[in-house]
Amino acid sequence: MDNMSKHILVAEDNRVMAQLLAFSLERAGFVVTCTYDGATAAEAARQELFDLVITDYQMPHMSGEELCEAIRTDSMNCEVPIVLCSAKGLEIDSTRMNEVHSLAKVFHKPFSPGEVVAFACSLLEFTPVHG
């Protein structure tokens, strides 16, 4: 397993959840950049290389879908795996999203941060420091 530092971009407008995700990912050994809206996350993706993007769907300024499009077309992270977190029951055409933006995974809220960490470790072939 490659345990070089893996950099994850988190875009989540729910600050309480964003901080817990960041805590869980950092505890596992990832380097985390936490943003609270789509526009800030898109700007970060233009400035820096990431190994994984975890984004919420409903966010102010720029939605998760718009962020995916921005990342795929206008950033140095056009190939980065993207994980989408959406509220259960929200009308999202997952098939279309997958086809258009090549999503790595869709998590439905409420999800467990442990699940996200486990998926990130598996996708990036990373051995977590804790757990």
Added chain:
Amino acid sequence: MATAAQPVPLNRRLVTKYLMFGLACLLLCLATSLALAYRNSLIPLAGIAVTGPIVILLIGAAVLYQSTRLNSLIEQQLHHVSQATSLNHAEIRCLTGSDPVSQGWNAILDRISHQQVWTNLEERLSEAVKDLKQEWVVRTFQQLPTPIAVTEDSFQIAFANQAFEALAQGLGTTQVVGHSLLDVLQCQSAANADEITDKLTRQNGNGSFEVHRGPTIHDGVLQISRHPLVDKATDARQEIWTVRDITQQLLADALRNQFVLTATHELRTPLGNIKAYAETLALEEGIDVDQQKEFCNIINAEATRLSRFVDELLNISQMESGSLNLKRHETDLMRLLEEVMDHVAPEMKSKEITLDAHLPPKLTRMCLDKDKFTSALVNLLGNATKYTPTGGRVSFTVEQTLENLAIYVEDSGVGISQDEVPHIFEKFFRSADNRVREVSGNGLGLAFTQEVVRLHGGKIDVHSELDKGTRFTVTLPC
């Protein structure tokens, strides 16, 4: 129909028969007299035998004629009646004379005449009532607030009420009869002629479609309903069109949907946070004690947030059902206001917002529902904090006279546009401003605040300027 020949009057018939009988008797007497005269024995008697009966016959005939004259006249009248198509057309005349038969006949004629008069009156009244009913129906149809039109071939308008004609003001005329329904709908719609024609022709039988006056629901939406009409006698096909303004219904639906989305989010977010933090505490090992305490505080805060939202929902439910009651007690106003400021202090601190509080040194106790009035003021100060950018200022001023208590909450936040100001106290209303949408909210706080102030006998006003800030003024009688 050929009129039957006038029958021989009764008296003449009777007299004829009488005379024929008499003639027969006379001939017999004459034969007898001639026989006797031939024998030269009864010549004088023969003369009397012949002339006597003749005289008696003639007198008898005259009496018979006279006595049956009335019956004959009556028979003639009855013959006229039988030949006529109605009593009106029958030539019936009264009889002269004061005898019982003439009087009886005249009485019958009089009663028939009266009956005819009543019958004519009844017919005229019936016609008049029918006309009145028809006029009433037409008048009612005209006064109906629902626009209604009747079209014939090719959607040509054959009939329309006043409400429908009002829709056609864009045509430059109020007389829509003869115009096409398409023209009337087009002057009410943002769609082009082809789109409207498509909607009109797509319908078969009963159905309805919508016509949008502009790009948004707020511009107005009309529902056009079609009801086919077939005249069974002539097989002519017409259609009745009714128009209903469904703008408010669609706006209410949109608001309700928005509320459901907001409520779902407001419930799901803290619940998801509580679950995630609790799970992390339960499953993760090696989390230090300070971190654990912070997580527990976050769980507590999210639970409080959830509880507060549920309370707001309950308050709104009580408002809707009219059962939001106040429990008023003598309240220490100064303590209440301090509690309000303490409540919003943490959020203000996190956003580095300065609170300028201007309270009189002393405040008279007032009869208030402490919990609800506190919530109402917390809503105002909380909104001021939420919609003011980091580092801004919020002022909280209280003035009390013998008559009134006035509370001013003013912020230097995003402000409210003038077209939205009239709506901000509506339940579930949230500004379309993205800066407001970014902040969590459910559109219930101001509705609740207004209702609480109103129940206390007071009023709340708002003055706002976009990008400059907003001031709410609450006035209560002391």
